Amino acid sequence: MIQIKKLSKSFGKTKVLNQLSCQIDDNCIYGLVGANGAGKSTLLRILIGIYQKEAGSIQVDGKESFDDETVKQKMVFVPDDLYFPNNYTLLDYAQFYESFYPKFDKKRVRKLAEQLHLDLHTSLESFSKGMRRQCALICALATNAQYYLFDETFDGLDPVVRNFMKKQLANQMSQQKMTIIMTSHNLRELEDICDHLGLLYQGGILFESEIDQLKTNMYKVQISFKEAFDETKFKDFHLLSYKKNGSVATLILQDEEQTAKKKLKAMHPLLLDFLPLTLEEVFIYEMEVLGYAFENILSA
Amino acid sequence: MHLKTFFQPKYFYQNLKKSKAILVLFLFLFPLILALSHLTNLVNGVVDFFSNNLFGNIMMFVYPITLSFLLFSFVFQKRKVDFMMSLPLSRKQIFITNTITGIFVILMTFILYICFLFLFAAFGHQMISFSYLVTYLLYMILGSLFLFLLTNLAISLAGNFLTTLVLILLLLLFFPVNTFLYRVMMTEPHRMVVFNDTTIKVKNYDDCEAYLGIKDCQKQQKNGTYYTDLQKGISTTHSIPIQNIVNLERYPAQIPSGIFLKTFLLLFVFFFLGVFAFQKRKMEHCETSFASFHLHSFVKSLTIVPIFFLLFLLDVSFQHIWLALLIIAAYFFLYDFITRKKVTHFALSLAYFGITFLFCLGCFQFLKYHLEKKMLPSSDSILETLHVEEITGLQFSFASSDAFNVLRGYDLSNITFQNKKIIKKFLSYAFSIPTSATYRETYAYTLLLKNGTYYRGYLYLASEDWQALKKMLQESQEFQDYLSVQGKQILTLSSNNQHYRLQELTTSLSSIQKVLKGKEYPIATNGTETLTVTLYRDQQHALETVYVPYQEAPNLANELLKKNNQHLQDILKTKKILSITTIENRTLRNTKIDSKNFEKMVSYIKNQDAIDVRQKYLKFYVTIDNDEMYDYYTNDFNLLKDFPILTQE
Numbered sequence: 001m002i003q004i005k006k007l008s009k010s011f012g013k014t015k016v017l018n019q020l021s022c023q024i025d026d027n028c029i030y031g032l033v034g035a036n037g038a039g040k041s042t043l044l045r046i047l048i049g050i051y052q053k054e055a056g057s058i059q060v061d062g063k064e065s066f067d068d069e070t071v072k073q074k075m076v077f078v079p080d081d082l083y084f085p086n087n088y089t090l091l092d093y094a095q096f097y098e099s100f101y102p103k104f105d106k107k108r109v110r111k112l113a114e115q116l117h118l119d120l121h122t123s124l125e126s127f128s129k130g131m132r133r134q135c136a137l138i139c140a141l142a143t144n145a146q147y148y149l150f151d152e153t154f155d156g157l158d159p160v161v162r163n164f165m166k167k168q169l170a171n172q173m174s175q176q177k178m179t180i181i182m183t184s185h186n187l188r189e190l191e192d193i194c195d196h197l198g199l200l201y202q203g204g205i206l207f208e209s210e211i212d213q214l215k216t217n218m219y220k221v222q223i224s225f226k227e228a229f230d231e232t233k234f235k236d237f238h239l240l241s242y243k244k245n246g247s248v249a250t251l252i253l254q255d256e257e258q259t260a261k262k263k264l265k266a267m268h269p270l271l272l273d274f275l276p277l278t279l280e281e282v283f284i285y286e287m288e289v290l291g292y293a294f295e296n297i298l299s300a
Numbered sequence: 301m302h303l304k305t306f307f308q309p310k311y312f313y314q315n316l317k318k319s320k321a322i323l324v325l326f327l328f329l330f331p332l333i334l335a336l337s338h339l340t341n342l343v344n345g346v347v348d349f350f351s352n353n354l355f356g357n358i359m360m361f362v363y364p365i366t367l368s369f370l371l372f373s374f375v376f377q378k379r380k381v382d383f384m385m386s387l388p389l390s391r392k393q394i395f396i397t398n399t400i401t402g403i404f405v406i407l408m409t410f411i412l413y414i415c416f417l418f419l420f421a422a423f424g425h426q427m428i429s430f431s432y433l434v435t436y437l438l439y440m441i442l443g444s445l446f447l448f449l450l451t452n453l454a455i456s457l458a459g460n461f462l463t464t465l466v467l468i469l470l471l472l473l474f475f476p477v478n479t480f481l482y483r484v485m486m487t488e489p490h491r492m493v494v495f496n497d498t499t500i501k502v503k504n505y506d507d508c509e510a511y512l513g514i515k516d517c518q519k520q521q522k523n524g525t526y527y528t529d530l531q532k533g534i535s536t537t538h539s540i541p542i543q544n545i546v547n548l549e550r551y552p553a554q555i556p557s558g559i560f561l562k563t564f565l566l567l568f569v570f571f572f573l574g575v576f577a578f579q580k581r582k583m584e585h586c587e588t589s590f591a592s593f594h595l596h597s598f599v600k601s602l603t604i605v606p607i608f609f610l611l612f613l614l615d616v617s618f619q620h621i622w623l624a625l626l627i628i629a630a631y632f633f634l635y636d637f638i639t640r641k642k643v644t645h646f647a648l649s650l651a652y653f654g655i656t657f658l659f660c661l662g663c664f665q666f667l668k669y670h671l672e673k674k675m676l677p678s679s680d681s682i683l684e685t686l687h688v689e690e691i692t693g694l695q696f697s698f699a700s701s702d703a704f705n706v707l708r709g710y711d712l713s714n715i716t717f718q719n720k721k722i723i724k725k726f727l728s729y730a731f732s733i734p735t736s737a738t739y740r741e742t743y744a745y746t747l748l749l750k751n752g753t754y755y756r757g758y759l760y761l762a763s764e765d766w767q768a769l770k771k772m773l774q775e776s777q778e779f780q781d782y783l784s785v786q787g788k789q790i791l792t793l794s795s796n797n798q799h800y801r802l803q804e805l806t807t808s809l810s811s812i813q814k815v816l817k818g819k820e821y822p823i824a825t826n827g828t829e830t831l832t833v834t835l836y837r838d839q840q841h842a843l844e845t846v847y848v849p850y851q852e853a854p855n856l857a858n859e860l861l862k863k864n865n866q867h868l869q870d871i872l873k874t875k876k877i878l879s880i881t882t883i884e885n886r887t888l889r890n891t892k893i894d895s896k897n898f899e900k901m902v903s904y905i906k907n908q909d910a911i912d913v914r915q916k917y918l919k920f921y922v923t924i925d926n927d928e929m930y931d932y933y934t935n936d937f938n939l940l941k942d943f944p945i946l947t948q949e
Binding site for chain 2: 011012045048049050052067070072075081082083085099100101
């Protein structure tokens with residue numbers, strides 16, 4: 001478990017992280033979302049010990065993490081901008097990681113490389129950007145570490161590889177205790193992978209929740225009536241949003257779905273459609289509840 | 301505490317693997333070129349490691365600095381920082397393992413250098429003085445490690461490549477340059493010093509009257525004091541790399557005794573500071589000079605301190621100082637642009653510039669005031685009184701001389717006379733002799749004081765006065781100790797046209813001393829052919845050198861050769877001869893005697909008498925069982941019949 005308490009970090013006069021606190025439980029995939037410069041990468045770099053914190057504490061399994069090689073051995077970090085030593089092949093790269101991670105599984109590297117059609121003996125410099133990212137991910141997975149920190153690693157992967165990696169993560173999670181923290185500035189990149197989401201804004205976690213919980217208690221309804229109507233017609237509901245276009249209104253409700261359906265049907269609408277919400281929409285309405293304009297939070 | 305807390309063997313291996321291509325190039329190219337450069341730099345047939353070795357001097361700087369950048373330059377690139385610092389290693393482990401990798405590579409380089417050196421020397425027949433080689437290796441290894449650790453520290457402190465270079469220069473040169481400028485300021489020619497000791501009897505000293513007038517001078521002389529003009533200075537011991545720079549101007553290269561200890565101690569200082577700085581390093585600042593603008597400005601200001609001091613020292617005129625200040629100010633802002641890629645905090649920069657200028661001016665004025673206070677304001681004032689008891693050492697050197705036959709080579713310049721009686725005797729004697737209008741040479745002497753300062757004076761003596769003074773000094777224990785060399789020395793006998801040449805190892809000075817007894821050939825006349833006989837204490841220091849006029853040379857040479865051949869015969873008769881090679885004769889190339897003729901030749905050599913060098917001779921290189929090599933001469937040209945291979949051109 002990773003516990004972060006009142007973590008602060010500045011770059012010059014810019015406060016990047018400000019009294020950030022959060023808890024990341026074991027066996028979860030934690031998605032960190034935020035605009036460019038929100039502090040996502042900085043948080044990961046502090047977690048792995050690249051940057052030093054200014055204030056606060058980070059405890060990994062109850063142990064202060066900074067510059068402790070035993071704690072760092074439980075973690076692996078894949079940054080957004082990858083580096084590979086000159087003339088290294090995938091095999092060299094795997095051997096490099098193997099030196100530092102005792103549980104490193106070289107067979108798995110060979111297997112995954114074969115599945116992804118990556119040649120083990122070709123210089124990584126001759127690979128495309130996406131292929132190099134796959135190599136980094138393969139080696140990271142083969143470390144069998146307990147904590148995986150992915151900084152925008154899945155952004156830009158093609159859907160096939162992305163799906164493949166997602167399956168690999170799921171398989172590995174079913175076999176061993178592991179926690180993944182991944183960042184993105186794009187919610188769509190995270191929604192199908194993560195089970196927990198945190199929104200970084202102005203150096204702190206503005207909002208965090210389990211994705212299933214977010215999606216289950218919120219839904220979109222399109223409704224129309226013979227007679228003219230307005231927002232007051234739905235005063236008995238927990239209405240998060242109300243928009244009317246012509247005679248059709250779009251409602252975002254946060255009520256128990258079956259009860260809400262019954263109540264709405266009893267109003268004899270001409271049109272009644274229950275639609276699922278995208279994660280981005282869920283976030284938008286949650287933020288609106290909190291009094292923030294989501295567009296401002298996720299735009300750099 | 302576990303060793304792995306500091307050092308990670310797997311990371312060490314990966315470090316070498318990561319840079320294998322460049323390391324292989326370094327590990328073979330550098331030792332190979334260095335060995336070749338040394339083997340072509342011979343003095344009397346013996347490899348001279350220190351002098352005239354530009355490649356070695358340059359590589360002492362370039363090699364360790366490049367190596368350090370190779371291992372640590374990841375800190376200057378964000379993606380490399382991410383890669384390296386996310387590995388399960390602590391910062392201490394990364395720094396120490398990288399440092400050990402560098403030390404390992406440097407040591408390997410010099411091991412390979414020794415291999416190349418001996419391999420090539422075996423084929424080329426160059427002689428290598430073992431003790432000299434050990435000194436050189438210690439000098440090069442410590443110098444290289446010094447620069448490697450200094451660069452590691454600079455990289456740990458700075459945020460980009462250019463600032464690291466500035467820091468390396470600052471760490472390396474700031475103190476020596478400022479000490480040099482300070483020394484220049486503190487060195488005052490023509491300062492008057494009063495030596496005060498009742499045991500010294502001054503017979504005559506002309507300048508005393510010039511300073512004090514006849515009456516006062518006579519009065520003072522009765523009190524046992526005497527006066528002289530001396531140059532005051534401050535002694536400093538450099539680190540090896542700085543001494544390396546200083547030695548570029550000197551022949552032979554000087555290796556002061558304290559240099560190894562100072563460099564060795566500084567290695568530890570740089571190492572521990574490096575570990576601390578690397579642990580505290582802000583890795584996010586990997587493309588700018590420093591995280592703090594104030595630290596950046598402080599370092600920037602330090603770079604101009606020597607320039608300001610130099611300007612003040614040169615006493616630049618008012619108009620020129622404005623121009624100079626303008627140029628320095630431009631540099632000040634240009635520095636920002638180069639190292640930070642932007643010019644910000646204009647007012648703060650200006651403030652730093654002003655403060656640095658005022659600080660330097662203040663220091664300079666303080667030193668100037670300090671000096672002026674001690675300056676001799678008029679002829680009847682006394683500048684400084686120095687008690688003889690304060691003097692801890694006396695040294696000699698040549699001030700202007702191209703010959704060293706009178707002073708017996710470099711011998712006296714390597715001796716520090718510490719005996720109080722000798723020092724008093726010297727002072728009393730030296731100042732009682734009037735300056736000779738017909739002096740032949742100028743001799744400089746230096747009086748060392750406990751506090752690191754020294755006073756340097758000059759003697760303008762006639763030959764006979766110098767001989768008398770020399771005799772007095774040679775009776776001292778220090779001189780006798782210096783001459784009583786344990787082990788073997790190198791004797792060189794050579795003439796201008798290379799007709800006579802002998803390199804021989806002797807066990808004592810006695811052979812040359814016996815030959816030279818009663819003969820004095822003190823002056824080498826330019827243009828006349830002479831025979832030079834030099835006995836070296838070791839590779840660097842000559843003990844005895846005599847120039848013998850050509851007419852007398854063959855006799856003397858033969859006499860010496862007889863002595864040495866006898867010595868050689870003694871050795872060759874008792875030792876096993878391993879190989880015999882002909883070398884460097886005008887008619888013969890380097891040829892090893894083959895096995896068929898070897899025993900015949902050994903038998904011949906063991907029964908051969910001394911030769912007359914006036915005749916044309918054959919020269920052989922003889923290697924005996926403890927790997928020592930000897931030159932062997934013979935004029936028995938019948939050998940050519942027995943060994944037809946020798947006739948090959």
